[in-house]
Amino acid sequence: MRLTILQILIFFSGNLIAAQTSLKEINLENGAYKVGFRHYTATDSTRTYSRIFDYTNKKFSRPIPVSIWYPSEQEMVNREPLTVLDYFEVLKEEEEWEHLPNDQILNWFYYANTPANQKHLLETTTAYGGARSAKGKFPVIIYAPSFQASSIENFALCEYLASHGFVVISSPSRGTETRWFSNNNAKEMETQARDVEYLIKEISKYPVADDDIAIMGFSFGGLSNILVQTRNDKVKAVVSLDGTERYQYGLLTQSPFFDAFKMDVPYMHMAQKDIPEIVLKEDKIDAALNTEFKLYDSITKSKVYRLKFHNLSHTHFSTLGVLFAERDKRQDKRDPEIMKSYKWVARYTLQFLEATLKGDKNALQYIDNDPQYNGAADGLITLQIKRPEKEAYTFQDFHELALKKNYKNLVQLHDSILKKHTSFKIPEGNLNTLGLQLVFNPKTSDQGIKVFLLGTKLYPNSANLYDSLAEGYLFMGNDKKAIESFERSLELNPQNQNAINRLEQLKK
Incomplete structure (x- = not known):
């Protein structure tokens, strides 16, 4: 059997x-x-x-x-x-x-x-x-x-x-x-x-x-x-x-x-x-x-x-x-x-x-x-x-491309992507986080500044992005640029206590 x-x-x-x-x-x-x-x-x-x-x-x-x-x-x-x-x-x-x-x-x-x-x-x-x-x-x-x-x-x-x-x-x-x-x-x-x-x-x-x-x-x-x-x-x-x-x-x-x-x-x-x-x-x-x-x-x-x-x-x-x-x-x-x-x-x-x-x-x-x-x-x-559904273009897609290009010409890169993907929008918080990750690493500080500059271009009224850009310049030892950015952040948000304290220290 x-x-x-x-x-x-x-x-x-x-x-x-x-x-x-x-x-x-x-x-x-x-x-x-x-x-x-x-x-x-x-x-x-x-x-x-x-x-x-x-x-x-x-x-x-x-x-x-x-x-x-x-x-x-x-x-x-x-x-x-x-x-x-x-x-x-x-x-x-x-x-x-x-x-x-x-x-x-x-x-x-x-x-x-x-x-x-x-x-x-x-x-x-x-x-x-x-x-x-x-x-x-x-x-x-x-x-x-x-x-x-x-x-x-x-x-x-x-x-x-x-x-x-x-x-x-x-x-x-x-x-x-x-x-x-x-x-x-x-x-x-x-x-x-x-x-x-x-x-x-x-x-x-x-x-x-x-x-x-x-x-x-x-x-x-x-x-x-x-x-x-x-x-x-x-x-x-x-x-x-x-x-x-x-x-x-x-x-x-x-x-x-x-x-x-x-x-x-x-x-x-x-x-x-x-x-x-x-x-x-x-x-x-x-x-x-x-x-x-x-x-x-x-x-x-x-x-x-x-x-x-x-x-x-x-x-x-x-x-x-x-x-x-x-x-x-x-x-x-x-x-x-x-x-x-x-x-x-x-x-x-x-x-x-x-x-x-x-x-x-x-x-x-x-x-x-x-x-x-x-x-x-x-x-x-x-x-x-x-066939696969057409997916929305994401920040991860953008960042992978920016990384390959060593973060050069980010504004032009963003604009070229926007022509093909008209609904594409980079979240302000993502730019701020990425910029800080890069700028506090001595090997990638310059790339972090480029990310912040793109951010302030896309979000010109963001006190937070200007504050982060200023912190980046300060970390790199560029006090003049740091003061300019902290002052712009304070114009946009007079209650920004971090900018007030930093400017007070820098102008002593």
Whole structure:
């Protein structure tokens, strides 16, 4: 009998049929590089963990199984590529059943022990264990698996991306205390986010890894990745393979780290087809899942791509789902249609990453095109693009530009900005605070005076700004200018006791 049931957002029912697919028929179009693969276990000493089936109270540092796919230029003479069974050896380790006999794999885990699935285990992949990495640096993709799933669940997609010049790193989705999630999904979402952040640090140790990073997640992994993006500046793009952030927005909002306003990098969400009414009714699924996408509606600062694949169900956004998952005859399409659509998922993922991490203009044009223009059959994919809302020009924007120009010609800079952003207004208090910060630092005193001069130009009746300008001149030893400015401040506000006291001291 099976040990566990794979939990995903869309629940399986009893209406299942066997799948007939293969890696060869999926036929992903690999790039110029051979693909190397490594798997090992790292340790996060900041957290504790227990092996659930050891039946002891022993706790130890959290193990982080790591799978890495990377570009290789090595000639693979006399080397054999990995088989699907080799990847299942990784799955066994991550499920903490390392010693399980291979002939029990399909009985023990998630997939039916059918002749077709036994045949899948013997299929060869395009990855080579331990191959030498190619020279140079490559952009990084961190993959977050679905609910309690293995790091290798999307191995074909990971190989495909590595062959096109990306480093892909993944670890399994596992619970906070043990292999299994608790009933607190908000806690487990945060745990998976921390695992992804651990991988950001882990991959930085590799000379082959560039600083540019994208995060990619399937199902539950999509939720965790939203948290990761909002608190990590290294993340430059997000790919979501039917991510649960579309279906469980409320779970996101339970996190103190979530803020849709911080979603400020390109984001591509690829979704399953509309769930048929019979499935909604029999599986007690809210029909709003077909239409609502609150996160999409909430994002204002980044460009968002929303694609719907009309021939894919939720589980078919992973390699293992396409190859091994039983089909639901109430809603799943035929295997050739599923494999063709999975190939389009891979293409759009690649083009999005080429555009966002490598700056490829042709790739950007590709993802902006209507899918039919790119060769997709009519009705296969629906695309929506949401562009960032035009934001008001802020004082922070102005200051960053002024800083680059070493605070020179601030009046002219202000006027040029005002021509493009007619509603732009610098708060008087911001100028006063910035000027004081600069003027009392001997290294930047001159810049502080320039800020105050801009301030008195914009706010000629501000006694406070003239008083601060005078303090700046006094700090710099220019008593004459200090007296002039204190006197102007006193004209504007005869009750300015600071100016009265300073002038009395200066004129002794």
